[in-house]
Amino acid sequence: MLKEERLKIILREINLHNKVLSTDLSELLQVSEDTVRRDLKELTEAGLVTKVHGGAISNSLITPFQQQETVYGSEAKKVIAEKAISLLKKDQVILIEGGTTIQAFAKVTPKNLNLHFFTISPQTAIALAENNDAIVNTIGGRLHKDSYLHTGADVVNQLKDIRANICVLGANGFSAEQGLSDIDWEIVQAKKAMIQSSKTTVVMCISEKLNSNRKFIVSSIEQIDYLITELPADSPLLEPYRRVGIKIL
Numbered sequence: 001m002l003k004e005e006r007l008k009i010i011l012r013e014i015n016l017h018n019k020v021l022s023t024d025l026s027e028l029l030q031v032s033e034d035t036v037r038r039d040l041k042e043l044t045e046a047g048l049v050t051k052v053h054g055g056a057i058s059n060s061l062i063t064p065f066q067q068q069e070t071v072y073g074s075e076a077k078k079v080i081a082e083k084a085i086s087l088l089k090k091d092q093v094i095l096i097e098g099g100t101t102i103q104a105f106a107k108v109t110p111k112n113l114n115l116h117f118f119t120i121s122p123q124t125a126i127a128l129a130e131n132n133d134a135i136v137n138t139i140g141g142r143l144h145k146d147s148y149l150h151t152g153a154d155v156v157n158q159l160k161d162i163r164a165n166i167c168v169l170g171a172n173g174f175s176a177e178q179g180l181s182d183i184d185w186e187i188v189q190a191k192k193a194m195i196q197s198s199k200t201t202v203v204m205c206i207s208e209k210l211n212s213n214r215k216f217i218v219s220s221i222e223q224i225d226y227l228i229t230e231l232p233a234d235s236p237l238l239e240p241y242r243r244v245g246i247k248i249l
Contacts, residue, residue, distance in 0.1 A: 001029065003039075010039055014049050014058050015072035016208055017172055018099060019146055021055040021183055052146050060100050071100045076206045076230035081105040083228050083249045084168065084204060088113060092165040095194045098124050098149050099170035101204045109134060118162055120150045120190055144186060151186040159193040167198035171205035173214035176240035179221040181214035188216045195219050202226040207237060221246070 006029055013020050013028070025036045044051040050059055060071045071077065081104040088094075090113045096102060098121030106127035109115060116135045119125050122143070128136045141155035169191060173181040180203060182188050195201050201219070207229050221244050228249045231237060238248050 001031075006031070007039055007043060010036070010056075011043060011048060014043075014056050015060070016206075017183075018060070019052075019055060019057045019172075019183065023054075024183070025055070057146055058100075071104075073206045073208070074100075074104070077101045077104040078108075079230040080204050080206065080228050081108050084202065085110060086249065087166060087200075087202060087226065088115060089165075090114060092116070093118070093162070095119070095159070095162065095164040095167040095198055096124055096128075097121055097169055097191065097194065098147065101170045101206065102168065103127055105168065105204065118164065120155055120194070121148060122150075123148055141190075144184070147184065147187055149187060149190065151190045155190050156193040159190075159197045162197045164194075164198040165200065167194045167201045169194070169201065169203050169218075171203050171209050173212040174203060174205050174209055174227075175211050175213050176221055176244055178213045178217065180218040180224060182216055182218055183214045185216055188218050191218045195223055200225045202228065204228045207231050207235075210237060211240075 009029060010025055022033050022036045026033045040051050040056045043049045049056045077100060080101055084105050088110060093116045096117055096119045102124055106124050109131050111131055111133040114133060117128050118137045118139055120139050122138060125136050125138045128134055139150055139155055139158045141150035141152040144151045171180060172183060201224050203224050224246055226247045226249060227241050233248045242248055
């Protein structure tokens with residue numbers, strides 16, 4: 001595989017999943033981890049990604065308030081955000097995390113519903129604060145610097161005292177066979193606690209991430225109530241998810 005082709009694949013994976021590990025890229029590209037590290041260094045020096053310990057993260061993850069058109073899949077994420085609004089009702093308590101799809105949703109949450117949000121993401125809290133009619137609480141803990149989410153035992157313990165109507169999650173990996181998955185164990189524990197503290201779980205996922213699996217399971221497919229993508233609800237690509245009983249928007 002030519003270097004130019006390899007860099008394009010790496011850049012796509014980082015922008016799609018927000019964070020990737022060097023070990024996963026090495027396996028995907030069938031090259032050594034040293035080669036991957038050199039590629040990530042080159043992309044970082046070009047200002048296209050941000051290299052972190054063990055891998056790299058998308059620039060849109062650390063600069064979420066830039067112009068929306070610079071976010072990967074921004075138009076699809078806007079469609080998903082608009083669809084998600086239909087699930088919101090007056091006086092609901094909503095648990096919500098972070099990420100660029102969640103950011104798109106946070107920016108369009110309707111006023112006059114007296115929504116009460118709890119989030120593990122400082123960035124999401126700031127975006128939600130633009131809605132003057134919403135109550136916004138952050139769930140504090142150690143800031144996970146590769147994801148800008150609060151994680152750890154403090155987060156899990158605070159979530160135990162919440163009974164939310166809806167939990168809104170993004171997806172790193174999502175498939176009908178494995179369910180919702182991620183690459184970071186601490187983030188997985190926080191998301192598990194969010195699901196356990198909610199009556200209904202909603203996954204927002206651009207179609208490119210469907211049928212992809214990551215290292216650690218957040219939840220089985222049976223724990224997910226709604227799947228929201230940019231695709232039409234009757235898209236054949238969504239048939240495996242309809243068969244297992246998930247409601248599709």
